Amino acid sequence: MTTDLVSRFVKRYVAGATIDIDFRQSTDSSNVTALFGPSGCGKTTLLRCLAGLIHPDEGVIQFRDQTWFAADRNIALSPQQRDIGFLFQEYALFPHLTVTENIGYGVHDHTSAQRQHRVAQMLELFDLKGLELRHPRQLSGGQQQRVALARTLARRPKLLLLDEPLSALDTLLREQLRGELRAVLAELGTPVILVTHDRVEAIALADRVAVIDAGSIQQIGSVQDVFTRPKNAALARLVGMETIVSGEIVDVLDGLATVRVGTTSLLAVAPLTAVRQVHVCIKGEDVALQKGSSGSSSVRNHLNATIRSLTQEGPLVRVGLDCGFELTSLITRPASEELQLKVGDPITAMLKAPAIHLVPAAAGSLSASHPG
Amino acid sequence: MDWAAIWLTMKLASATTLILFVAGLPLAYWLAMSRWPGRFVIEAVVALPLVLPPTVLGYYLLVTMGPYGVLGQISTSLFGVRLPFTFAGILVGSVLFNLPFAVRPFAAAFAAMDRQLIEASWCLGVSRFETFRRVTLPLCWPGILAGLILTFAHTVGEFGVVLMIGGNLEGKTRTASVSIYDSVQALDYQTAGQTALLLLVFSFTVLCLAQWLGRRGGPV
Known part of the structure; x- marks a missing residue:
């Protein structure tokens, strides 16, 4: 078992909140980790620090043999330097671009033929054929989610970060897409870290769950462990599924x-x-x-x-x-x-x-x- | 009609608009995105020409542009250009005086944009400059165009700063509005009336255009 990701850092906010995280992800069988916790607990901060959208005040973030952040060595790579995929909660599709242009946006292949091939692959994989020339506002919620995921995966990121991937959808659609998304993530083979406040989402999508509360990781383990054997009463209330x-x-x-x-x-x-x-x-x-x-x-x-x-x-x-x-x-x-x-x-x-x-x-x- | 003055006015307005397009965009982008607590000082400086009498700005510019002023010394030693009572001089004054008319609409458009789109682009490996070109500009163009139109129109109507710095030299610093003043002083009401009517029609057309763009909204 090798460790893929080591992140150990502190982020302080002016308002007084402090996020103190020690989180690792390894390349063994479990490749999908859910960061689970109530809103405002610090899980989104962790995700954004991993992406490089914000930087911690202290600590280290290391991915495989690359140092992404090291406060004592003044290393802080930008999101562009990290080879990550980030799926935003509201998908953040570019409203002025078509489905094809959105998916191809971040693909930096040498020839346009290669790029077109990659986009075509994604359209096929995510069942988006026939929607190539639509703009995001002409798509349903589920289609938007697929386009956003296709756009993220088109450049083959080494680490995939998902921020509340299903919360922008209505209940019925959410239940349908949960299964689809799980299948895609399982096939991917890329390590995935996702943020959710929804128990069922964590259980459905993840192999491993890290429960975050009050700015730090309270318990980490398999889905079954975390949800059925909470370490203490506070965690039991938090996970709430006996x-x-x-x-x-x-x-x-x-x-x-x-x-x-x-x-x-x-x-x-x-x-x-x-x-x-x-x-x-x-x-x-x-x-x-x-x-x-x-x-x-x-x-x-x-x-x-x-x-x-x-x-x-x-x-x-x-x-x-x-x-x-x-x-x-x-x-x-x-x-x-x-x-x-x-x-x-x-x-x-x-x-x-x-x-x-x-x-x-x-x-x-x-x-x-x-x-x- | 004083065609030389109208031609000079168009030249001044075009040059001012171009300079503010190039220099105003980065400044506006920084103002819209920065979280620096001292930002409000810069915002106040940019907004100053909105409330400052043109003669006050003109006076200070004239003094600093003189042979003993900072601007004057820089321009003479670097470019060999004298600023007071020249086209270059009124251009500097016009750019500074029009700062809020360009920068504020630009900044409003940037601030109204969904920041996640920018972050999404960064996370897709696209550089900051390319993100600005491929995402920010296309989504903010109505606001940017509105700023450019306002700047152009406002420069066409500018009077006080131009008169203070440039005086009234035909073909060099006599703009349309200065020309109207000049005609009235000479009791030539007919010429003044023609030029005035032209400026009125022009300004009205431009404001209609700006309003129409404004209704199309900021970012799509």
Whole structure:
């Protein structure tokens, strides 16, 4: 495993905020890292420092054998010198140029034939044929996103930086494009760092997640690690998705999918894209508990479970359940007392189908990082 | 009509506009993009001719252009040119006096532009100058053109600074507006009226053009 990117720096703002980052990215199997955190946490600052659009006050940024920034040696390469691709949140397409001109804008090949060939490749790859002469304002949101990505990739950057790549789209489109974008990024082979404040986006697109809060990285690890095993309560609140497990869609009927998870089956709203392998994401507060075991097993997401752990978290109780897979429930303390919960007791966990989020799985990322 | 004066006026206005196009664009770009806290001082200097009486600017320029003034010494030793009461002199005065009419519309157009487009271009490996040429200029041209038209029109109507620095030398420093003043002094109301009407029609046409461009907006 070689380290691709080392960035260790401090950036101070006049208003008093300080960003203190120690971030590395390696060229092993996981090539997509999501910087996840609330707005104003410093994740965009990190991205812009990597791009060279702003410079830190102290520290070092090193990419492979090239020093991009070193405060003590007065090195600060411009964005033009860094061989990066940067996808802006609002795409920043040039309004006075056509689709073709936008995509070819940064391609510096020697001959115009080479350049045209490269642009044609991109039009093909991103399914933009027939739109060559359109201007950005004549494109839909999804088409704009594809043009912006094509423009960024046309010059074959060595590192790809994405700033909230899907947030400019409406909800329905966002869900469709999530899968497409994941496929493109996986095929690319280029290391990717993306910024997002959306859990589902991070889970869908990334192999690795760095949670940033209050100007520094709080936890970094695989998607499953970060979202299901937050290091502390503050991080748990930040990531806010207590259960993430891999599942397989075995049947879809009337928009409802039957998902096999471990030894259990769940009924969930089917995802828009046809996939088999999914991440099943469930928030703790969406898991209701009922005393005793339900007669028939797993009818309409009534799951027979055993209580594995009970943890007090302020006014809430975090209940660890085993129902064929690990499931976490968050209930209020009075509710827990009323149910007289004890570790080892049988109990019924109830889930509404819309509360189960199915996110298309990145090919093998969960099982690869967690063989156990 | 005093055709020599009208010809001289056109020459002065064209030269002023050209110089302010070349020198004003970088200055305006810097004003629009800079985050330097002392920027407002430069902005105030650029705006000064808007409120300063032309005679005041003319007086100071005349003094500094004289044989003992800084400008005078520089121009004589470097170019062998004397500035007071020459075309070169009124050109210097006109450029300075028109600074706000060029730089302010330019800067407004640059400031209204989406900065991310510039950053996007940089991240695509395109140099700062090329970015300016390929992205900033095409998107800001209505504002830039409006500034150039205002500058040209304002120079055509300039009177006080020209008279203070250039005096009233036929074919050298007598512009159309000075010529009108001269005709009135000589009680030749007919010539004055003709030249005045020409300037009125010209100014009105130009302002219509500038308004129309302004309605087309700044950056697309």
